[in-house]
Amino acid sequence: MTLRLTHTAKTYPDGTKALLPTELSVDKGEIVSLLGPSGCGKTTLLRIIAGLETPDSGSNIWFDDDNVTALPVERRQVGMVFQSYALFPNMSVRANIGYGLKMQKLPKSEIDARVTEVLDMCQLQPFSGREVTALSGGQRQRVALARAIAPRPRLLLLDEPLSALDASLRETLRDELAILLREFDITALFVTHDQDEAMAIADRVAVMSHGRVVQSGTPEDLYRNPTSSFVAGFVGNAMSLRGRKDGTTLHLKGGTLSLPADGVGQTVFVRAEDIRIVESGPLRGKVETVTFLGTHYRIGISGITSDTLASIHLGQDAPKVGDMINVSIMAETLMLLPEEAGAA
């Protein structure tokens, strides 16, 4: 199913604009993530699509050729997955998955067939007779997903499904979720505030800020070609280089850099992997922190710009705290983005 929103907005009675007029489409089988900080409007958008929130008049929500804007939540055939799985402990995996179907009073043969189908899809067949309390966190997530898709929803909505998990489990389940959603071949919308989660799971990420979608694209596209300071900072933590711009030259506290284009009226951003510690280079700074992270060091450098810059350093050894070091940044790795009023 294709999801399409046209001119969809939400204004609260007190005048708060939770969602500014938004256009969004999600293709059949596409997995789109709504990514943004709390209060950006992503949850409002999800609630509007689910039918839990009435949008402003003029808004239109299309499921293929059906305009569902006025349809109540129970008529939209939407599957929802939340933080909690809400599984019943005294029931088998099979009974948990079939619970919703049983409530819908489908014939037993139909329930059995559908449950078997999703058990296979989620590789839960060996556990079908077990109680859910005997399952691992990953297996429980699969049961919750299997239950959500068993009624054959037209669209799957996931509301921060991983955010209650501890960090180690979250990463494993994130990768598993990405694989399963593709296996289901279902149109899915996934709300998260975690950029890593969005990048790992989604085909396309819609970054939201202050009630609007500010940029939408593949994870690579957002990372490499952000169109705003907000996206550069929020996706991949790009750092701004604050200094005086003179045409294609940037004068920083710690030295001078060449810019790939005229920098006047632009904010210059750089990513940590593009800050190189070298024998001799145009910039000079002082090592403030050294963090060993296994695959690389993360070095905090002061004195180049007003904030401490982070550098990802791949060498076998690292400079020491307090060392003065030279730094180079290739001009083509710098990102020039329009200056934003009030942007940090």
Place this chain on the structure above:
Amino acid sequence: MTRIIQISDPHIVPHGQLAYGQVDTAKALTDCVETINRSLSDIGPVDMVIVAGDLTDFGTEEEYQRFCTLMEPLDLPYRAVPGNHDDVAVMRKCFWGQSWMPLDGPINWTLDFGDLAVIGLDSSVAGKAHGHLTDETLCFLSETLDAQEGSPTIVTMHHPPVLTGIEKMDIQNLRDSKQLKKILSGYKGELRLTCGHVHRNIVTSFGDVICQIAPGVSHAVTMDLRAGAPNCLTKEPGGFLLHEIRGGIMSHHILVGRYPGPFLFYPDK
């Protein structure tokens, strides 16, 4: 014919304590259980007891254990939804493994007897006195109601979504109830919303449905409708509700305790 007893707000405190320094809530619950057991021969059979929240006063494990112990003599199975005085995590632990208790998330459940279904919803907000239904709970409600296809249904939650005029309770009612009203009003069959929280038997309309607030099994919140009235309790007799299908959903109010009678109106006839 399915019959359900609804009790509410037992507010059990640790052994040897009085709730608010005033009320022996354990005795009240014991009397309630005794009243239910004694009445069964006259009003039964009854299929299930539902507890509409505030099982305990502070949500501690000790209080839940005491609640369970006091409920043990009850001749009927029971299940519960949490209120603002409950702690969902501790309550889950205490009722772990019961058929109605989900492994995580809000304590929502369904009970379908064929001629009558009961949907229990978790309206509690951790650390707050007021109520709220999460998106997850609203989705659970709409899905579950949809599956009932118009068959008579009771929806039970602790916090009423209405204002009763008792100011100190009204400021902690169910907030953001617009979506709830929409979902309930859209139901194509008989639907009753039953709550607790106010410790008084109150009936009103909520959208297209009847909203019934159950009396407390113990003390009452003082009937004082003046603006700025103080937050008080009164030791009125406890009570509970008997819901049954009699034409439609009928709810009887039964007082806890023993009272003189029954007397034949016309003993000579």
